Amino acid sequence: MTDQDNALPRTVLLASPRSFCAGVERAIEMVERELDRRGAPVYVRKQIVHNTHVVNDLRERGAVFVEELAEVPNGSVVVFSAHGVAPAVHADARARGLTVVDATCPLVAKVHAEARRFATRGDTIVLIGHPGHEEVDGTLGEAPRAMVVVSTAAEVERLEVADAGKVSYLTQTTLGQDEVSEVVAALRARFPQLREPPSDDICYATTNRQNAVRAVLDEADVLLVIGSTNSSNTLRLVEMAQREGRDVHLIDGPADLDPAWLAHASTVAVTAGASAPPHLVDGVVAAIGELGPTTVTERSVIEETVRFTLPGREPTPPG
Incomplete structure (x- = not known):
């Protein structure tokens, strides 16, 4: 790589929504x-x-x-x-x-409430998620005798339940829509009377960030995903791009940016997982700008207006 390579004009596509939920x-x-x-x-x-x-x-x-x-x-x-x-x-x-x-x-608390309700009616509850993740451990604790955890469609084939007519499912909120759909399809095939949660358990922010990445992938030479390696929703963004055969890099912040990744990239897409602070995005964009002329364009798929009230405070109006 030469200095001239890095001095090429670039477009940064900011996928939106991104960062904090x-x-x-x-x-x-x-x-x-x-x-x-x-x-x-x-x-x-x-x-x-x-x-x-x-x-x-x-x-x-x-x-x-x-x-x-x-x-x-x-x-x-x-x-x-x-x-x-x-x-x-x-x-x-x-x-x-x-x-x-x-x-x-509150969206995780919703899943906990569903687990209690499903267990009370006597269901075997299949929790779709990653064993050992803190959210999965917490949900599992609501009904440990009634719940089993699966991650893949293959694991569904090995399930043993007391009553095939009384099976329901819940999902970890930070999963990818694609991976959940595959597991749910396998569950429906094995248990035709499968009961589902009254509304989608996958977090709105997880879905929005995945859709935002899909909206920029075709235009991007490189995708930078900002977030930490233990963030489930962030890893799903990386995996989604990898499944599409894209050049994608997970970085914790501007210090992790390797200029070599961008040597021949004229368009760089940038997103951030739901737990990554917005200022990290600004820092990464600034770091790209230091490599040469940069035009920043925001590509939004939806405006998020969800706000959760703090206990003991008046509700915050949507914005």
């Missing part, structure tokens, strides 16, 4: 509010959202991130992450005398 914004604000109210330390179980920059910023302000409640001193304040927790974790917190601030995304 309403659930992420709400969770971060809840930690910030507790820090403002009580001062440091405020304990947070797991990462509040799956992004290293968000976690590091909050840590600098006095948030203390722990893996398990045993690390939180009795009587302290603890924030539960946006991914939700199992009822057993809530019970443990009560037994320890902890003050709980529950930042579970």
